[in-house]
Amino acid sequence: xxxxxxxxxxxxxxxxxxxxxxxxxxxxxxxxxxxxxxxxxxxxxxxxxxxxxxxxxxxxxxxxxxxxxxxxxxxxxxxxxxxxxxxxxxxxxxxxxxxxxxxxxxxxxxxxxxxxxxxxxxxxxxxxxxxxxxxxxxxxxxxxxxxxxxxxxxxxxxxxxxxxxxxxxxxxxxxxxxxxxxxxxxxxxxxxxxxxxxxxxxxxxxxxxxxxxxxxxxxxxxxxxxxxxxxxxxxxxxxxxxxxxxxxxxxxxxxxxxxxxxxxxxxxxxxxxxxxxxxxxxxxxxxxxxxxxxxxxxxxxxxxxxxxxxxxxxxxxxxxxxxxxxxxxxxxxxxxxxxxxxxxxxxxxxxxxxxxxxxxxxxxxxxxxxxxxxxxxxxxxxxxxxxxxxxxxxxxxxxxxxxxxxxxxxxxxxxxxxxxxxxxxxxxxxxxxxxxxxxxxxxxxxxxxxxxxxxxxxxxxxxxxxxxxxxxxxxxxxxxxxxxxxxxxxxxxxxxxxxxxxxxxxxxxxxxxxxxxxxxxxxxxxxxxxxxxxxxxxxxxxxxxxxxxxxxxxxxxxxxxxxxxxxxxxxxxxxxxxxxxxxxxxxxxxxxxxxxxxxxxxxxxxxxxxxxxxxxxxxxxxxxxxxxxxxxxxxxxxxxxxxxxxxxxxxxxxxxxxxxxxxxxxxxxxxxxxxxxxxxxxxxxxxxxxxxxxxxxxxxx
Numbered sequence: 001x002x003x004x005x006x007x008x009x010x011x012x013x014x015x016x017x018x019x020x021x022x023x024x025x026x027x028x029x030x031x032x033x034x035x036x037x038x039x040x041x042x043x044x045x046x047x048x049x050x051x052x053x054x055x056x057x058x059x060x061x062x063x064x065x066x067x068x069x070x071x072x073x074x075x076x077x078x079x080x081x082x083x084x085x086x087x088x089x090x091x092x093x094x095x096x097x098x099x100x101x102x103x104x105x106x107x108x109x110x111x112x113x114x115x116x117x118x119x120x121x122x123x124x125x126x127x128x129x130x131x132x133x134x135x136x137x138x139x140x141x142x143x144x145x146x147x148x149x150x151x152x153x154x155x156x157x158x159x160x161x162x163x164x165x166x167x168x169x170x171x172x173x174x175x176x177x178x179x180x181x182x183x184x185x186x187x188x189x190x191x192x193x194x195x196x197x198x199x200x201x202x203x204x205x206x207x208x209x210x211x212x213x214x215x216x217x218x219x220x221x222x223x224x225x226x227x228x229x230x231x232x233x234x235x236x237x238x239x240x241x242x243x244x245x246x247x248x249x250x251x252x253x254x255x256x257x258x259x260x261x262x263x264x265x266x267x268x269x270x271x272x273x274x275x276x277x278x279x280x281x282x283x284x285x286x287x288x289x290x291x292x293x294x295x296x297x298x299x300x301x302x303x304x305x306x307x308x309x310x311x312x313x314x315x316x317x318x319x320x321x322x323x324x325x326x327x328x329x330x331x332x333x334x335x336x337x338x339x340x341x342x343x344x345x346x347x348x349x350x351x352x353x354x355x356x357x358x359x360x361x362x363x364x365x366x367x368x369x370x371x372x373x374x375x376x377x378x379x380x381x382x383x384x385x386x387x388x389x390x391x392x393x394x395x396x397x398x399x400x401x402x403x404x405x406x407x408x409x410x411x412x413x414x415x416x417x418x419x420x421x422x423x424x425x426x427x428x429x430x431x432x433x434x435x436x437x438x439x440x441x442x443x444x445x446x447x448x449x450x451x452x453x454x455x456x457x458x459x460x461x462x463x464x465x466x467x468x469x470x471x472x473x474x475x476x477x478x479x480x481x482x483x484x485x486x487x488x489x490x491x492x493x494x495x496x497x498x499x500x501x502x503x504x505x506x507x508x509x510x511x512x513x514x515x516x517x518x519x520x521x522x523x524x525x526x527x528x529x530x531x532x533x534x535x536x537x538x539x540x541x542x543x544x545x546x547x548x549x550x551x552x553x554x555x556x557x558x559x560x561x562x563x564x565x566x567x568x569x570x571x572x573x574x575x576x577x578x579x580x581x582x583x584x585x586x587x588x589x590x591x592x593x594x595x596x597x598x599x600x601x602x603x604x605x606x607x608x609x610x611x612x613x614x615x616x617x618x619x620x621x622x623x624x625x626x627x628x629x630x631x632x633x634x635x636x637x638x639x640x641x642x643x644x645x646x647x648x649x650x651x652x653x654x655x656x657x658x659x660x661x662x663x664x665x666x667x668x669x670x671x672x673x674x675x676x677x678x679x680x681x682x683x684x685x686x687x688x689x690x691x692x693x694x695x696x697x698x699x700x701x
Contacts, residue, residue, distance in 0.1 A: 001390050001397055002067060002143055002349040003339070003383075004032025005317065005369055008057055009106060010041045013356045015053070018060055021355060024370075026064040028380045029387025032143060033057075033066050034351050038073040039128045040109030046084050046124075049131055058139055067143040069351065072132055072230065074125045075152050076103055077113025081121065088114035088121045091167075092159035093203050101156060105361045111156045116226060117166035126233055133237040144349065145238060146313060147230040148245040150281060151223055151265035160259060163201065171218050172196045189502055205424050209503025212421035213414070216261045217501075220413060223266030228274040235276075245271055246279030246313035250300030252411045252433055252449060255419075255426035262420040263413050268304035269451040277309025279349070284338065285328045286320035291644060295341060295441040295629065296434065302345040302402065303449035303457070310347040312338070317352040319373035321366020329373040332382035336693040337644055339386055340670075344631035344642040346402045382693065389669055396699065400635040406611050407447040408464040409436050414452065414471035414501045421503065428547070428588060432468035432493065435587025439602045442622045444629045445613070455479040463489040463609035467587040472497035477512035484516065485575030489609035493582050494550045495521065508550075517572035517579050519557060521550040522565055532568050532584060534561040537604040541597040544589030551583045580605060594624045615641060615660070618653040618685070628652045641666075641698040645690040657683045666698040674701060 005025060007013070013021065025033060035057055043049050061068045077100070082088055090098040090112055100110040114121035129147075136142050154161050176196070179185040186193055189210050193199050202212025227245045234243050247254065247265055256262035271278045280301050284294055302310050315338055320327045342350050357368035369383075370376045390397065411433065419426035440447045450457045450464060452472075458464065458479065469492070472480075477497065484490050497511045514520035527545040534541050543561075551566030561569035563583070572579045590598040599622060617628045626646030633640050639660045645652065661677040661684060668675055671691030675698060677684045690696055 001394065002032040002069065002351070003030055003387060003390060004034055004067070004069065004350070005030055005352045006034040006036070006314065006354040008035045008053070009354075010036065010038055010053060011107065012359050015056075017356070018057065022060045022064045022066065025355065026066055027384075029384035031067055031387065032069060032349075032351070033061055034069040034071060034146070036071050036073050036149070037132050038076050038106070038109055039125065040076050040078045042132070043078055043128055046078075046080055051135055058136060058142070062139070062141050067141050068139070069144045069146060069349070070132070070136060070142060071146040071149050072129050072234070073149055074129055074230070075113070075148070076106055076109035076111055079110060081110065081114045081124070085114055085118060085120035085124070088118045089164070090115045090154070090157060090162040091164040092157065092161050093163055094159065095163065096159070098157050098159065098161060103156065105358070105363045107360045111152070112154050112161065115162050115164050115166060116153065117162070117164065117170050117222075119166070122229075126229070129230055129233045130237070133234045137238050142238075142241065144242040144244065145234050146246060146279070147234055147243050147275075148227050150246065150248040151227070153223065153226070153265070154260070157259060160204075160261065168201070170222065171201060171215065172199055174218050174221060175199065175214065190504075202421065205421055209418060209421045213417040213501065213503050216264065216417040216420060217413070219261055219264040220267050223264065224270035224274070227266060227271055231275050242276040242309055244275055244277040244279055244309060244311055244313075246281060246311060248281045250280050250297055251304065251413070252300055253297065253430060255416060255430040257425050262416040262426045267413060267451070268301065269306070269454050272305045272308050275308075277311055278305050279311030279313035281314035281353070282312065282338070283314075283316040283320055284334065285316055285330050291337070291629065291646070292438045292441045292627070293434075294338060296437040298341055298345040298347070299437070299441075299447065300449055304451070306454070309349070310342070310345060311349040311351070312342045312347050313349070313351055314353040315350060317354055317367050317369035318357065318371030318376070318379070319366055321358065321363050323362045327366075329375050330379065331375050332378045333693040335379060336382050336386055337695055340642060340695055340697065341631075341644070343397065343400075344402065344633065346400065346633070385692075393669060396635045396638070396640070400633050400640060402631070402633040403446055403614065404460065405446040405448040406460060406462045407440065407445055407606055408450040408457065408461045409433060409440070409447055410452070410464055410466040410469050411449045412452045412469050412471055414473070415469055418471050418499055418503055429468045429470075431588040431591050432585055433587065435589070435591040436465045436467050436602065439590065439599050441629060442627045443599055443603050444615070444617050444631075445603070445606055445611070446631070452476050458483045458488070461488060462611050463491065463606055465491045466496055467493055468585060469493070469496050471499045471501055472512060473501045481512065481516055484577040484579060487576040489578050489580060489605075491580045491582065491605060493585050493587070494548065513579065513581060516574050517557065517581060519553040519555050519570070519572065519581075521552055521583060524548045524550055525565060527584065532561050534569055534601070536560060536601060537608065539600055539604065541601050542595070543584075543586050543598055543601060544593055544595060545584035545586065546589040546592065547585050549584045552581050557581070596622070612657065615654060615656045618655050620649060620652065630654065638700050643688060643690070643696045643698070645694040647694065649690070651687055651689045653685065653687055655680075655683060655685050660684055661700050663701050665701040667701045669697040669699060670695060
């Protein structure tokens with residue numbers, strides 16, 4: 001387990017602190033330091049590499065029994081890049097050269113720099129990456145490599161990029177490979193292009209859907225390929241040591257914004273296909289990420305990793321800073337919960353950003369684990385305790401595997417591309433997904449995100465939620481139809497599959513849901529002001545509806561929520577399974593306005609699909625502001641349960657199916673105490689009070 005802290009973003013911290021800092025890090029319960037190796041800093045003149053500071057830091061880590069993770073920051077370019085590689089500037093969507101500038105928080109180096117589709121730029125980037133890997137490949141205490149930090153290829157571009165000749169050539173080749181040639185592209189896009197030079201990317205939203213969606217998909221693929229190119233340089237040099245990349249947020253939480261297309265920094269699932277694992281950054285206190293959202297972020301990464309390494313590559317160390325503002329301080333209990341939440345999801349590396357408060361630019365006076373927000377001593381004391389627990393239980397965690405989920409949430413990049421192509425962001429799509437995921441976390445229901453090109457994850461699932469899945473293609477539709485016919489439950493929201501991946505609208509009767517169910521939606525209507533009334537599992541519920549409703553015909557199926565123009569929720573049997581067709585957007589309505597009824601609805605739907613909880617929180621039940629949630633896994637046949645308590649909650653009643661704890665006792669690793677487990681009909685129960693940091697970790701005694 002790498003439990004570490006980011007230390008060096010050159011030239012800070014100043015070298016006068018290094019000796020004392022590394023000694024203190026080693027004493028704090030941490031066992032790893034991360035160092036940023038920046039291309040601009042290391043190669044200030046072409047061909048002249050200077051690693052003297054890194055050499056000393058790597059030696060200091062060895063002296064203090066600390067592991068090292070090296071981050072190759074090849075995206076911060078030297079000032080000579082455009083002089084040595086003429087014509088390498090990025091070109092924006094208006095045809096203008098992008099003027100690079102000093103990176104706002106990194107002190108030295110240009111961004112966005114040159115376009116890595118330019119062979120001259122890539123040749124020099126690759127040389128830096130290779131030279132760095134060769135220099136430290138024999139250092140045994142270098143534990144891993146983060147090949148690309150937050151996937152930042154277009155920061156400070158000030159416009160949409162890149163439209164240079166090299167990227168356009170790559171885009172057109174990608175289209176040709178994807179569709180099989182210009183004639184096939186014309187058939188798919190319903191165009192009459194005469195040559196490839198006429199095929200351009202979309203320029204701005206609604207100009208038009210087809211080309212705009214295609215260019216976004218290309219940019220995702222391009223980032224995926226670039227990460228693999230970095231990996232292919234480093235991995236043969238460093239051998240068994242893991243090489244990963246990480247984004248600022250997991251792919252399902254990257255909806256794009258003004259100068260970022262949706263998911264343009266790559267797809268975590270594709271990264272994991274090609275690399276040794278994948279990670280993400282999380283700054284919960286800064287970004288207002290609560291327990292449910294943090295749990296969702298980690299589940300995103302775990303799902304994408306597909307059994308490979310899960311890294312929490314940057315986790316908030318101390319109070320954040322952004323300009324002349326003040327943000328909430330980071331106290332020890334939630335910070336420790338972030339660690340144990342990561343462990344519950346199978347993370348093997350957790351790195352805090354950063355050790356000292358930053359001293360440059362807009363991030364000055366922030367983020368330090370030992371920073372000046374008044375809580376450094378508290379944080380370090382807690383970190384020492386966690387470090388001790390991890391060391392004492394290293395055999396347990398070295399073989400730990402999270403429990404397998406039987407519930408899925410569908411993630412469709414194509415839906416994000418379409419929404420961005422209309423609205424300059426895909427926030428609506430993202431929030432629909434977030435609503436369902438939050439509800440599952442708050443219900444302590446294990447789940448997995450299912451990405452549209454990785455549908456092997458459907459195997460073993462009993463139910464799949466499809467929030468705002470407005471785009472589907474025939475291959476996806478066939479896999480989903482087979483999932484239902486073979487016994488699965490598919491929960492679809494309004495206009496599921498209403499567009500294809502070329503951005504063409506389908507009439508309701510032409511959608512795969514209509515063909516499967518034998519009924520179709522009747523068209524968009526204004527949502528009812530008082531919500532949607534439904535009854536399920538004996539409960540009368542009121543659900544919110546966002547944006548619009550699209551009632552379903554009443555000709556077939558069991559109506560769960562009637563409407564004057566049809567049914568707003570209808571259950572339709574298909575083969576051995578069933579469709580639950582919702583003519584509304586329920587997930588983001590719940591996200592906007594919390595209701596216990598939606599959480600009750602989700603729990604009932606999951607149970608009706610045949611899911612049986614292996615463990616559950618009997619009490620207390622979630623309320624708007626707090627909830628107890630549990631995660632589980634197994635290590636060498638031993639059950640492990642992670643229980644997270646909110647403030648003000650001093651006891652929870654947990655129920656387990658079967659004999660989870662054969663001896664009738666469990667050991668709480670955090671509190672070092674024995675917990676009595678009682679046998680009841682159908683399983684076991686215990687009353688559990690939280691240990692320090694408002695959490696407990698139970699293992700069989």
